[in-house]
Amino acid sequence: MTNGWIDIKNTDMMLIMGGNPAENHPCGFKWAMEAKRDRNAKLISVDPRFTRTSSTADLFLQIRAGTDIVFLGGLIRYALENNRIAKDYLANYTNAAFIIKDGFKLPEDGLYSGFDSEAGKYDFSTWNYEGADGSDRQAGTVRHSPDVVPGKAGGATPPPHLPPNVAFDLALQHPRCVFQLLKRQYSRYTPETVERITGIPRDQFVKAADLFTSVRKDGDMKKVATIIYAVGWTQHTFGTQIIRTAAMIQLLLGNVGRAGGGVNALRGHSNIQGATDMAGLYDSLPGYLKAPVPADSDLDTYLKRITPGSSKPSPWASFNYYSNTPKFAVSLLKSMYGDAAKKENQFAFDYLPKVDRDYSWTHIWDDMYNGKVKGMMAFGMNGVMIGPDTNKNINALKKADWLVVGEIYPDETSEFWRAPGITADEQKTINTTVYRLPCAGFAEKDGSMTNSARWATWKYAAVPPPGQARLDQDIVAEIFLRVRQLYKKEGGKFPDPILNLSWAYADAAHPSLSQVAMEVNGKALADLTDPTTGQVIKAGQQLPGFAWLKDDGTTACGNWIYSGSWTEAGNQMARRGNEDPSGLGVFQGWSWSWPANRRVLYNRASCDPDGKPWDPSRKQVWWNEAAGKWVGNDVPDFKPDSAPKDHMGPFIMNPEGIGRLFAPIGVIADGPFPEHYEPIESPIKNPLHPDQSNNPLVKKFKTPYDKFGTPDEYSIVCTTYRLTEHYHYWTKNNPMNVQLIPEPFVEIPVELADEKGIRGTEMIKVISARGTYMAKAFVTRRLKPMMIDGKKVYQIGLPIHQGFRGIAEDEGRDARTPANLLTPAVTDPNAHTPESKGFLVKIEKA
């Protein structure tokens, strides 16, 4: 979230799409209800089906799964056509005025300029700003951009970089300025097109567009709208681009950085945000530093590649905070390898693995299926249930040598060999050795949890783990210590990274999470002095924040964005101060929020260019001329002493200092502006460009399980979701939850049920090209038939919770088929998230 849960209460308008917070985040949803009760805020719910969130909405629109970019693109067009945009914000805080290179082409035919059809990817050189005074040609004078797709080892052409001095037109009139290109790009997304592709009747769409953009009526900047989403947006082959479209709308309307505004991702677990922050993805290091690739032959090359140089119109200032990247990276290496990381050995840069290709979720399973991955350690997740194409994954596990599962219940992963369809005879032929390790549950562990709002909150163990169950960190520690012992004894190809890994915990076999958290925060390795304030941090002391990090080896920090979470003053995450003097729900003294305890990101943008809040009744930060600094109710997300006249951009993490309407040089691999592509399985050809129906960057695997259905056989659009009564795959072991929703079901429209002669509670089969799911029919009016491109299309949905392990499952009451049997293993080219929301099926009576 750019903002936070409590901050939702400050909003005037909510667009909830790709998420169902009433059901999946009911505790956080109270703030949406509070905004309605206390501010008469409006709520627009756009979803493939009428959910319990929709029941509280002022307006509900049923959308065809996977057509969100058309809806949002239509919204952009509507805002532009009706002048419901934040003109000053747009010109000063976004790259609307920046001029794009000649030769850049919009995807009227489905492709941007630079597509290499053989390699299946883009050359990004035209996706760039035009340099003022030809500075874009001085390749040698600037540092490379951070944004290169890993895996392109030693290519002949250097990656494109941003020009340090950008050509711009503040009047927004230049035909190649971002604003004009944006206008042109979304001029195609008319209400008629929206209706044709999404199935939302145009009058309903216009009603929603009018309501949402009404916050910027007559250019008034006081009101604020928020956009709230979850995995209904991410799980598509263009998921990142859906979220980008939302971000662009919020920039257009001037809603980012403001109380009650922002682009707000609701995370599905209590600590999934923390997992992502700590390098949940294979291509990042803790704190979202980019992982090294084979072309990074040494530390210097690596740091040059990942550290951006500033790029902006010459009269403006840019903080370019990522220019500090070397400090974060070297401190991380010092934290990982301790004394073994020295200046002479480039701080042990060679110890870090280099990412040579895609190791994301679907690739792990594909590699296992193809015999490249021999074993798997699965902790804190039910691998068989969560990913797409369960059949493929189960068949991959059959080929593995071993599987270690750390869990609190016997789950589908540790008992994959009991999946439906595997006979007793076949079970005898499966040679995978499964080790099931009983782990501690969440109430049996201490540690920090980071919520969707980036708040890291320390928690305490309520009860000790039962029986033989052990803490996850104890299991990991013991495995590490034994592996290290083996390397010590037997040597090996490259033992140094293992032997020299810093493991400075008081009890090596039982690392305390407090010590881990202190390590993550970072400490001084030599006496440090702040040159401006004269403040001294002694060697060995905890660092007050990431501003103290150094790239000379005098600081260690496990994750720069968490620096400040455990200082000399103690564990900041354990704070429980409940004072909120501003009444905006900031709660500065409650737990700790990254970065630097800021509660709303980019909050400089809550003020006009002169440093005065757009809405004086919701003051977050402001420029204090007398004191010569930014002050406020929140920690300013800005250079504290940068006066408004310097015109420093509020988006300090971008080298331009502005919000990107146009995403340059391939930071988003599939286009600088989002374009609508159909889901890989879709009932129609893309009406915008039938010859380029899908995202051109999507790749398909080649196993016999990677099959795709066509609309002539599979004509129904299907999506999957969670219910409020269950929590993923483990509450089916809790009687209280099981009685609330005892059995799996498939929600189908009344009209489809009538057509097929299916009555509610009858057992039906849902069949995709990959598998058959069995459950009872839930005949409902909450899903209606839609007219898509002149064709009647049905949409159905099913919850993901039930499988073949659980209370009801064990009693034989369930159909025992996992929902992800149906979903395809195709992914978003940026985030590698599979397309679980929107695929094709057919249904039959069982």
Next chain:
Amino acid sequence: MSQAATELIRISGHAGTVPGAGLNREFQVCKLVDTTTCIGCKACEVACLEWNGYTFSETTFNNSYQTMPETAWNYWNLIKFNEHEREDGTLMLLMRKDQCMHCEDPGCLAACPAEAAIVQYANGIVDFQEANCIGCGYCMTGCPFNIPKFSPKARKVFKCTLCNDRVSVGLEPACIKACPTGCLHFGTKKEMKELAETRAEQLREHSGYREAGVYDPPGVGGTHVIYVLHDAKNPELYGGLPKNPQVPLMVRLWKHPLKWIGNFGIIFGVVGVFIHYLRYGPKVVEGDEDKGHGAKP
């Protein structure tokens, strides 16, 4: 509030004075259920079970999100779901938390023949005293909301207590504590009524629900559980909430005129028998002497 919660003002099947009756008190408690902010999460259902010590009930999927068709003797709090299509074609998913309404004029109590099996506290809570329940089920007939449920095993009737055990020590009912959206409120009847009316007005003025209103039915003297409804003209849409609930006529007759007529009947009967005896002496059946020891089974 705690004192008021334990003071009796009415006792079932009881003649004579009730300690505390007729005194002037404040703090009539009330639960407010704002159906317009209910998200059907069922946290109240689980909180109710856990606080009252009930465990797993076997349920089956019934083409709805609703846990079971009606409340049960061991399941006092149930969200009722209804898909309702409005005239303009738009859909509503109505969700209403169903539980005992704690009527000001409780039909169950009126119908109950067992001494002190049902009591009403000064704070408005209508509470079943299971120790005194004779399992006749008359309360089930007396309730216009179909709330009291018979347990075949215990042979007694059970229902929501409005968490009298919590309220009497100054806590809110368990369901209120569990509600994540603030759709449930608890306070004095006066406060809740005001809050409900304010919310209904807001819904009428700002959310386009022109018929929004408060459900506090006068037919049972008002209730200590009140609802805010999007459409107060059609409460039946909300899982069969009765439009104008009344204590059934038969219960009223049986407990008032009929009871006295019956009592008179009994008294006249006894008196008549006595007079008859005085006038005619004992009845002698001829040839009956041998049967004096009773019939064999």
